[in-house]
Amino acid sequence: MAIRLPRIIQAKQILRRSLSSSHATISVSIDVPRGCLAVYVGESEKKRFVIPIAYLNEPSFQELLSQAEEEFGFDHPMGGLTIPCREDMFIDLTSRLSRNMS
Numbered sequence: 001m002a003i004r005l006p007r008i009i010q011a012k013q014i015l016r017r018s019l020s021s022s023h024a025t026i027s028v029s030i031d032v033p034r035g036c037l038a039v040y041v042g043e044s045e046k047k048r049f050v051i052p053i054a055y056l057n058e059p060s061f062q063e064l065l066s067q068a069e070e071e072f073g074f075d076h077p078m079g080g081l082t083i084p085c086r087e088d089m090f091i092d093l094t095s096r097l098s099r100n101m102s
Helices: 005-020 024-031 053-057 059-072 087-101
Strands: 036-041 047-052 081-083
Touching (some): 036 053, 047 053, 047 087, 053 059, 053 087, 059 081, 059 087
Parallel strands (some): 036 081
Antiparallel strands (some): 036 047
């Protein structure tokens, strides 16, 4: 558990910086339920997904956050957190995480 803690803290810092860097996020966040987070996924065309914040604790999702940090740093072009992976891979990952959390 202690091994994951730095990655969780890093993930929270990435999100905080991403969310605070854009005014557009504030207007979009109204339709995001409490305990969830909006992310933009895709390689060329971005699609918006709303996911549970609990996914941030999962190592597989933290890997996606690391990829996002490498590609975009803390300046996400969509105003929210942008994850640079194929949409079908993201759906597969979130489906597995959802099954594991149930």
